[in-house]
Amino acid sequence: MTLASAIRDDGARLAAACTACGACAAACPSPPFLGRPVTDPVAAATGLRATLRGEAPTAEGIAWIADCTRSGQCAAACPEALDVPYMMRLAGMRLRGALGEAPAIAGSADTGWAARVKAFGRLTMTEEEQARWL
Amino acid sequence: MAVTFWYGCNMTRHGEVIRATLRLMQAVGITAEATGGPASCCGAPKEPDARIAGAMGARTVAQFNASGTGHVVTWCPTCHMNMQDVMAPATPTNFETLHVTELLHASRDALRPLLTRHVPARVLLHRHLGFDGRVPVNRLVADLLALVPGLELVEHELDLPGHMCSALAAVPGGLAQAQRATLAAMAESGADTLCTIFHSCHRELVGLEQGRAFRVANWVHLLAEAAGWDIADDYKAWRNAPDPRAAVGADGLASVGEAVFDRLVAPELRRPRPV
Numbered sequence: 001m002t003l004a005s006a007i008r009d010d011g012a013r014l015a016a017a018c019t020a021c022g023a024c025a026a027a028c029p030s031p032p033f034l035g036r037p038v039t040d041p042v043a044a045a046t047g048l049r050a051t052l053r054g055e056a057p058t059a060e061g062i063a064w065i066a067d068c069t070r071s072g073q074c075a076a077a078c079p080e081a082l083d084v085p086y087m088m089r090l091a092g093m094r095l096r097g098a099l100g101e102a103p104a105i106a107g108s109a110d111t112g113w114a115a116r117v118k119a120f121g122r123l124t125m126t127e128e129e130q131a132r133w134l
Numbered sequence: 135m136a137v138t139f140w141y142g143c144n145m146t147r148h149g150e151v152i153r154a155t156l157r158l159m160q161a162v163g164i165t166a167e168a169t170g171g172p173a174s175c176c177g178a179p180k181e182p183d184a185r186i187a188g189a190m191g192a193r194t195v196a197q198f199n200a201s202g203t204g205h206v207v208t209w210c211p212t213c214h215m216n217m218q219d220v221m222a223p224a225t226p227t228n229f230e231t232l233h234v235t236e237l238l239h240a241s242r243d244a245l246r247p248l249l250t251r252h253v254p255a256r257v258l259l260h261r262h263l264g265f266d267g268r269v270p271v272n273r274l275v276a277d278l279l280a281l282v283p284g285l286e287l288v289e290h291e292l293d294l295p296g297h298m299c300s301a302l303a304a305v306p307g308g309l310a311q312a313q314r315a316t317l318a319a320m321a322e323s324g325a326d327t328l329c330t331i332f333h334s335c336h337r338e339l340v341g342l343e344q345g346r347a348f349r350v351a352n353w354v355h356l357l358a359e360a361a362g363w364d365i366a367d368d369y370k371a372w373r374n375a376p377d378p379r380a381a382v383g384a385d386g387l388a389s390v391g392e393a394v395f396d397r398l399v400a401p402e403l404r405r406p407r408p409v
Contacts, residue, residue, distance in 0.1 A: 004184040029295045030308075034311060073263060097182050097183075098187070107182065113179045118171065119394050120399065124149030133170060
């Protein structure tokens with residue numbers, strides 16, 4: 001299994017078990033904390049399910065997935081005991097274009113990340129530590 | 135017990151925390167070899183491309199399998215969750231994944247005699263909701279801090295969304311809202327020390343010290359202080375310095391290179407504060 005196949009296959013498997021009842025979106029603490037609460041949890045959950053199926057998501061689904069900060073409170077809320085945090089993660093990757101589709105959520109890979117990580121390592125580690133730890 | 139200490143990638147800003155964590159493990163009889171940075175990445179920074187992120191994760195699992203240590207001890211909650219959710223299911227592993235707080239908490243009786251120095255502090259623990267459901271880090275770190283003589287952990291109801299501050303930084307307005315709530319909690323609780331659990335929170339919160347009468351420290355900084363170890367938080371000093379270039383100094387600039395400092399380091403140290 002690859003990450004791409006996990007996004008497709010695990011996404012489809014979990015979507016098939018999801019009833020889109022909206023309990024997960026209603027329990028999510030991020031949108032209200034950010035001042036933009038989910039007004040229609042069922043529409044948000046329907047968007048999550050559609051995304052995992054590779055279908056066009058609802059606007060509510062895109063907004064909710066974009067505001068996911070991985071709080072994990074959706075897990076306990078699901079009456080089907082689905083791994084909703086994992087579903088949100090797969091959906092987030094998909095909507096950011098991980099499978100080569102046009103991104104629906106802004107956010108590209110950080111092109112300076114590796115060089116920046118190494119640069120800070122050179123500042124905070126000895127040469128011997130860099131050789132062993134990096 | 136021999137372990138691989140997988141500190142992640144963005145922890146390179148805190149070599150002193152990696153060093154002190156290894157020393158804490160060594161003190162309780164754990165032999166650890168640290169690894170991190172781009173060469174052993176979980177793939178999260180490249181998630182917008184599943185091919186690249188997946189290949190990075192598979193390479194890291196292969197590297198850990200080859201180490202033969204049997205235990206990979208994580209620091210970063212993103213790495214930890216990625217290992218359990220997507221890396222290990224994709225590539226068979228021959229090791230168990232533990233979080234560093236689980237390992238040290240299980241050895242707290244052995245840690246206790248090491249922590250003899252008084253650390254007079256009223257500490258608010260900076261808690262997030264997200265990773266705590268996977269590993270109860272909020273309780274584990276609170277228990278570890280309770281070993282420190284003189285340290286008082288204050289009570290406050292604030293539990294922030296997200297698994298760490300980098301998740302809030304990625305959504306519009308998230309970091310500013312979290313920092314406002316944290317400042318309010320500091321004032322309401324009367325704490326004089328804000329204790330971070332994760333590196334990304336620490337990176338984002340150290341800037342709050344500027345102009346305010348409290349300090350920001352990571353839980354490892356506080357344990358190291360109680361052990362009497364010299365552990366300077368250089369990143370915090372650079373972030374709060376009026377001139378980060380001068381604070382990094384000539385030796386630092388020579389080690390990283392002028393061009394790299396200007397392009398990659400200085401913009402981060404000089405970035406605007408959310409609040």
